[in-house]
Amino acid sequence: xxxxxxxxxxxxxxxxxxxxxxxxxxxxxxxxxxxxxxxxxxxxxxxxxxxxxxxxxxxxxxxxxxxxxxxxxxxxxxxxxxxxxxxxxxxxxxxxxxxxxxxxxxxxxxxxx
Amino acid sequence: xxxxxxxxxxxxxxxxxxxxxxxxxxxxxxxxxxxxxxxxxxxxxxxxxxxxxxxxxxxxxxxxxxxxxxxxxxxxxxxxxxxxxxxxxxxxxxxxxxxxxxxxxxxxxxxxxx
Numbered sequence: 001x002x003x004x005x006x007x008x009x010x011x012x013x014x015x016x017x018x019x020x021x022x023x024x025x026x027x028x029x030x031x032x033x034x035x036x037x038x039x040x041x042x043x044x045x046x047x048x049x050x051x052x053x054x055x056x057x058x059x060x061x062x063x064x065x066x067x068x069x070x071x072x073x074x075x076x077x078x079x080x081x082x083x084x085x086x087x088x089x090x091x092x093x094x095x096x097x098x099x100x101x102x103x104x105x106x107x108x109x110x111x112x113x
Numbered sequence: 114x115x116x117x118x119x120x121x122x123x124x125x126x127x128x129x130x131x132x133x134x135x136x137x138x139x140x141x142x143x144x145x146x147x148x149x150x151x152x153x154x155x156x157x158x159x160x161x162x163x164x165x166x167x168x169x170x171x172x173x174x175x176x177x178x179x180x181x182x183x184x185x186x187x188x189x190x191x192x193x194x195x196x197x198x199x200x201x202x203x204x205x206x207x208x209x210x211x212x213x214x215x216x217x218x219x220x221x222x223x224x225x226x227x
Contacts (some may be wrong), residue, residue: 033215035217040219041219042200042217042218042219042220043157043200043217044217045215045216045217059216090156090157092156092157099145099162099164101147101159101162102147102149102157102159102215103159104156104157104158105156106155106156107155107156
């Protein structure tokens with residue numbers, strides 16, 4: 001089944017403890033992206049990647065890192081999480097080209113205390 | 114960055130058509146118009162997209178203005194399961210890229226009354 005898989009679904013952590021949220025897609029998509037969703041602010045893009053080893057900042061990249069060493073995986077790294085990064089995170093991917101629908105994962109709810 | 118403007122919320126009655134508007138006055142000639150929806154507790158779901166011509170699929174229709182500065186998502190017969198936040202998004206060209214980046218706005222929350 002074609003899908004975007006995020007792990008974990010829920011994560012509670014403490015300030016400053018490094019964490020990684022994984023994202024994997026099995027559709028051989030070139031484009032991948034991370035979003036965070038907060039009440040009243042909608043979906044905001046954190047980082048995106050056009051292909052392997054090609055990443056770029058979205059609207060809210062501060063405090064996050066990403067890597068794209070292989071096409072299927074696009075992990076989101078929080079080196080030193082802070083409470084303002086408590087949010088619902090979505091990973092998405094699409095085939096190449098502007099004419100391609102985006103496929104989303106089921107989300108990761110992160111709480112930083 | 115190209116942006117879209119949508120009403121914050123809309124209401125509809127079950128089994129009636131729904132027209133969800135979107136303004137994108139700064140759209141460029143190569144920007145695709147995408148629509149997604151997000152049901153409660155789920156990730157966004159693709160609905161439809163288009164460039165210049167009106168588009169139809171099993172979920173909805175997309176009507177694009179001739180000047181492309183606005184578009185309308187049409188749900189022909191709303192059901193209770195269509196209650197969701199609907200996002201109108203432009204897929205815009207990035208520098209040197211062969212693909213388009215998507216920028217989400219705040220969307221329209223659609224309520225469907227039985």
